[in-house]
Amino acid sequence: MKGQRTQQRILTAARSAFAERGYDGVSVRSVATAAGVDQALVHRYFGTKQELFLAATEVPRQMGEVVQGAMQKPDEELGAALVEAALRTWDSEVSAALISTARTVLASAEAAPVVRDVVLGTILRDLPARIGARYGEGEKRVSLVATQMVGLLVARKLVGLEPLRSMPIEELTVMIGPTVQRYLTGDLEGIQPEE
């Protein structure tokens, strides 16, 4: 019981520290001090600074669940399902936390490996194997998907580029779904109009 309360206090301290000072501006020591515990205890509960960041940030877990939900769809509907599920999450009440986390990690060169681990190891975990087994080039296809999804997030939520920012989810799904679908299951050598 006491251990759980301490863990929660550390997470709360870490969350405000990362939000206020960015990934680079936070040390495990400063989080320990803010939480009123010994630094060794933070390491014991949460491991490295990267692991503490991931634990403090709900976003990777939430985005992972969104993608897992979309993964229930058959292959030929995956593109639209991923785009729609992501857009719904980004427009939901988790939006503020997501935007703040995205700003934090994009601002930091040091955080780049964390982002890679999160995107490939948590959010898109099962996708490369599933797609690769059937269409080949699983890792390459999923990294192309990542370019479109990350760009959609940045342009719509971080930069607020109009008219994209105000476009309804349904419309964006119709427009961007086929891009993600092609990256996942299409001919990567180019779109060949069939006669």
Place this chain on the structure above:
Amino acid sequence: MKGQRTQQRILTAARSAFAERGYDGVSVRSVATAAGVDQALVHRYFGTKQELFLAATEVPRQMGEVVQGAMQKPDEELGAALVEAALRTWDSEVSAALISTARTVLASAEAAPVVRDVVLGTILRDLPARIGARYGEGEKRVSLVATQMVGLLVARKLVGLEPLRSMPIEELTVMIGPTVQRYLTGDLEGIQPEE
């Protein structure tokens, strides 16, 4: 002559200030102090903090030139031309400045309007009118192009997502060019395989 040297000194001070402390962490006053001039002089030469940031950052001008170069192509080659030109610039010697600028502006909510002005007003300036006149929905199409281009930049250069990070420019142009081409000139209601 003296005025030009002063302007250059202000730009140099602004460049290091934005790189070190991010967009939000810099005031016109702090740049003036670092350059050893009066704050009013900075405003007189460069206008607002936004305008000073744009002047200090070479990136928008360079990216604008890249896009203008690609714009020489006929409509049906624009997608590949834009992707290839952007990738060449991002892999060139301007890469470090670009990445640092991108980190600075993406980290800051305050900088979002600056990014919008740069993307739409400088880099992609003539594209919406050209595309809109022939295919309709120019602003919407160009904002979709922006999602793919920004995501490509972030995933390849800021996050360094593999295998995307190491893929040759030619291969990426073949894979991503058709996406940008469809956003510019294609059927936005979905890709219709023709019989």
